Amino acid sequence: MTNILVTGGAGYIGSHACKALKAAGYTPVTYDNLSTGWADAVKFGPFEQGELTDRARLDQVFAAYNPAAVMHFAALSQVGESMRVPELYWHNNVAGSLTLMEAAVHARCLDFVFSSTCATYGDQDNVVLDEDSAQHPINAYGASKRAIEDMLRDFEIAHNLRHVIFRYFNVAGADPEAEVGEFHQPETHLVPLMLDAVQGKRDALTIFGTDYDTPDGTCIRDYVHVCDLVDAHVLGLRWLEEGKGSRVFNLGTGTGFSVRDVIGHAGAVTNAEVPVIEGPRRPGDCTKLVSGSTRAEAELGWRAQRSTMDRMIADAWRWHGTGHYEK
Known part of the structure; x- marks a missing residue:
């Protein structure tokens, strides 16, 4: 090989x-x-x-x-x-x-x-x-x-x-067979932080900035x-x-989700409310980043076939329930 x-x-x-x-x-x-x-x-x-x-x-x-x-x-x-x-x-x-x-x-x-x-x-x-x-x-x-x-x-x-x-x-998201997943220490990424809050592993998810120039005031990402x-x-x-x-x-879908959008999808997938608190903006955060992938589709034949928000959260949620890595 x-x-x-x-x-x-x-x-x-x-x-x-x-x-x-x-x-x-x-x-x-x-x-x-x-x-x-x-x-x-x-x-x-x-x-x-x-x-x-x-x-x-x-x-x-x-x-x-x-x-x-x-x-x-x-x-x-x-x-x-x-x-x-x-x-x-x-x-x-x-x-x-x-x-x-x-x-x-x-x-x-x-x-x-x-x-x-x-x-x-x-x-x-x-x-x-x-x-x-x-x-x-x-x-x-x-x-x-x-x-x-x-x-x-x-x-x-x-x-x-x-x-x-x-x-x-x-x-x-995560590997659907749950062999590997997302786990950082300290954790800074939205989806695992959100799922930790749902599971009670942290008191609440902090939304960093609610006054951005977006429909709901929170950052938008692809x-x-x-x-x-x-x-x-x-x-x-x-x-x-x-x-x-x-x-x-x-590599992207061309579709942006605000932080509040992601929280809403997480509540639907987990059938639980995500506890949140509002905090100030973080230095260096952009308002909106959406990345098209027309070239990757045309030249590589790539497709973002699993990249619906519900699928990403559901796969992450499955792995999240299996335990975390240990040093």
């Missing part, structure tokens, strides 16, 4: 990607420092623990497995934290990705699938973002991802490191089911295997 190095493979999206890769006939090799990932989530291939910034360790792993490609998910991703301590994001995300690219080039592993974000576009309201939209990130998280995209372009020119970049924003998302990454890997050129793809 062909080995694929999956950085961040012990995390939420990375673990689902590893399952999708195994189902597609690959062997996913997880490389993760477990700072935000979970050893219990590594179920579909070998696990190698290490830091992105540790070049010697990366060289060792590349030599041991001779991967055909890199699928790069490992990153810090909390917008609020990135505004308070941007140095963490520039060091971990940017310097770490630079070290990873250097190691990949050294190993002649020249196919690279990168998990980017629609946060690179910044605050562009009432626009369905496409791949040609201007990138003006308003937080250090989005800025760090844009910098990595720039590095990939430079590395292709200099070293023939071909790449597929996926930009997406909010990911939700949500994609995690299984749809990782299917796109496998298609991106095959795109590179077929010798096609480097490409950027947005």
Whole structure:
């Protein structure tokens, strides 16, 4: 079987990607420092623990497995934290990705699938973002991802490191077989926070900002089911295997849901009221981010077939009831 190095493979999206890769006939090799990932989530291939910034360790792993490609998910991703301590994001995300690219080039592993974000576009309201939209990130998280995209372009020119970049924003849902799911410590993502509140594991869900220029005053986001998302990454890997050129793809549904919309769907799916309290805005949060995926549909043949809000919440709710990972 062909080995694929999956950085961040012990995390939420990375673990689902590893399952999708195994189902597609690959062997996913997880490389993760477990700072935000979970050893219990590594179920579909070998696990190698290490830091992105540790070049010697990366060289060792590349030599041991001779991967055909890199699928790069490992990153810090909390917008609020990135505004308070941007140095963490520039060091971990940017310097770490630079070290990873250097190691990949050294190993002649020249196919690279990168998990980017629609946060690179910044605050562009009432626009369905496409791949040609201007990138003006308003937080250090989005800025760090844009910098990595720039590095990939430079590395292709200099070293023939071909790449597929996926930009997406909010990911939700879980593996329908409940083998892996979404669990962070601390938890910052809307759907698991909401389900914790329903289960009484926290007193209430905090809505950060109720005075945005939206119909109900809360932020609007485009949500994609995690299984749809990782299917796109496998298609991106095959795109590179077929010798096609480097490409950027947005992944979204083109439909936005406000925070209050999501809460309403959660109440319907769980048949329980979501307790909420209202709080102030968080620095760096955009008003509305909706990402079209016309290019991914036309060129990759990708479809967001599971990405209804009810399906995403129902799958997350099923996994939520099975227990959480443990260190």
